[in-house]
Amino acid sequence: MASFTFSLLIFSLLIFSLLLPLSLSSTLILPLNKHESTNHYLTRIHHGSHLEPAELVVDLNSPLLWVDCSSSPQPTAINCRSIQCTSAASNPCPTSPSANQACSLPLRNPATGGFATGELVDSFISFYDKVSVVDSFLMSCAPSKILSGLPTGSKGVFGLGKTRIGPVSQISHIMEYPKKFSLCLSENNGMILTGNDEGEVFKSMSYTPLIDNEGDSSYNINLKSIKVQNKKLPLDDNTLSSIKISTVEPYSKMETRIYQELVQAFVTEAEALNPNLLRVPPEGGFEVCFGVEGFKVSPVIDLILQSEMVKWRIYGHNSMVKINDEIICLGFLDGGIDLNGSSMILGGHQLENNLLEFDLGSSMLGFSSSLLKLQSSCSQLSSSAMAQQMGAQSS
Missing domain, CATH: 2.40.70.10 (Acid Proteases)
Incomplete structure (x- = not known):
């Protein structure tokens, strides 16, 4: 894997760097699976310094990606006075914050409607079984209690909402993709697709x-x-x-x-x-x-x-x-x-x-x-897209 460092200005606020394989496809496909008992759709990421796997509920309208980080080393917390925090929260700091006051964000459980407070962190993230690794990705670490009601084994939410620190905005800027994504749901499997490849x-x-x-x-x-x-x-x-x-x-x-x-x-x-x-x-x-x-x-x-x-x-x-x-x-x-x-x-x-x-x-x-x-079907499109991505990575 070759290492490239990109200094990209995201909305004049966010700076990221990326490690990519040489043969990266012009698209990024995240496979989806439907949870049988809850009918929620799940995707997988790896996060943290040890790239811990995490199944996340896909929530189209959630503003960010949040994960229960309790089972892995705590990522670097973002200070509430940072530009990353002010772009993510309307009132990020208390009246008299301490020097190392973390950036706190409200998190919502889409299954129960319950709320909790998480911390904005700077973490390693990889998509689709460690194909690509982003070494400075903004997400929120959530308390374990907010997982109640989500599918058994899931560790958080993959939010696709149209926000500055949402995964779509970050991926599109880091990977220099158009700022758009496609979604195809299926009772068997489906996908989230970002990038340039568009079929018939x-x-x-x-x-x-x-x-x-x-x-x-x-x-x-x-x-x-x-x-x-x-x-x-x-x-x-x-x-x-x-x-x-x-x-x-x-x-x-x-x-x-x-x-x-x-x-x-x-x-x-x-x-x-x-x-x-x-x-x-x-x-x-x-x-x-x-x-x-x-x-x-x-x-x-x-x-x-x-x-x-x-x-x-x-x-x-x-x-x-x-x-x-x-x-x-x-x-x-x-x-x-x-x-x-x-x-x-x-x-x-x-x-x-x-x-x-x-x-x-x-x-x-x-x-x-x-x-x-x-x-056609979303299952067929997903299988075809995944095969193309695997072919691009092995070439």
């Missing part, structure tokens, strides 16, 4: 603006209307606002009024498409369920984004959840009367086998709708 599937994407809310690290897009089987739901213009995209919500949630209209329209269209359809009692936490035998065709759901010309189409494999061999349910949930300003949260099940490209430079979201309609 990217050329068929639709694009919609990302809503820019100052101080908000989450990813939101406009929602103008919803259609079921090409019929618009009877909702006032003021009822709909935006969609929040989430990798930690297993299933999509809608505000109560919107959910009720969706359910009514979906049941009506499902009965019209399936003459022998049998409605069965709620199951698995879902309100609308049917007998599998009579459910042959699923109504198509269209999310109309910034205009009628741009729509996210949800087919049956993303809208329906098979409970068992006899019951299938509509995989949307009633989110109550308040979803923190959003009309809808688009959850993991609805995202699976949809290729997403988050371009932070242009503030645009590219989306493929279902790859299965293109005779």
Whole structure:
């Protein structure tokens, strides 16, 4: 491995150096696995001076990477008066800080919603089984108590939020990649991809603006209307606002009024498409369920984004959840009367086998709708990308 040192100014604040193999690919692929019992998506990093392995929950909207560092030597803490700290926290220092006061950051557990305080540290990080090692990567060391509720064995969160010290910003500057990343979720495996390599599937994407809310690290897009089987739901213009995209919500949630209209329209269209359809009692936490035998065709759901010309189409494999061999349910949930300003949260099940490209430079979201309609899948894309990366590293 050859050693290169890059002095890169990140937002005029952050300086990093990088050790890279000679044959580094023009992309970085992080494999994802779905945790069976929680439906969270996990990726692996190695961190600290001993490059300890850590499985992390992928949270699209979390602002940074945080890890329980208790099992490894403590990395170098960042002082609260440093420019790295002031770029990460709004009020990093107490009124009269000591000379070595650490930079404290609030951390949120995406599974429980619980909060704890972590310390910003400067650590060694490697991605994908030690392929590349960054020797000055900013992350937060978290107390062990905040891991409660995360998948067994996981050690923290891999945040993809649009922040200055988020992994995406750091990777793009260190590796001189465009400031964007792609995400492909699957029930088997998936990937996060950063860099320059883009296959044919990217050329068929639709694009919609990302809503820019100052101080908000989450990813939101406009929602103008919803259609079921090409019929618009009877909702006032003021009822709909935006969609929040989430990798930690297993299933999509809608505000109560919107959910009720969706359910009514979906049941009506499902009965019209399936003459022998049998409605069965709620199951698995879902309100609308049917007998599998009579459910042959699923109504198509269209999310109309910034205009009628741009729509996210949800087919049956993303809208329906098979409970068992006899019951299938509509995989949307009633989110109550308040979803923190959003009309809808688009959850993991609805995202699976949809290729997403988050371009932070242009503030645009590219989306493929279902790859299965293109005779592909996130699992296939991930396997192909990993094979290409391995080939580049061995050449």
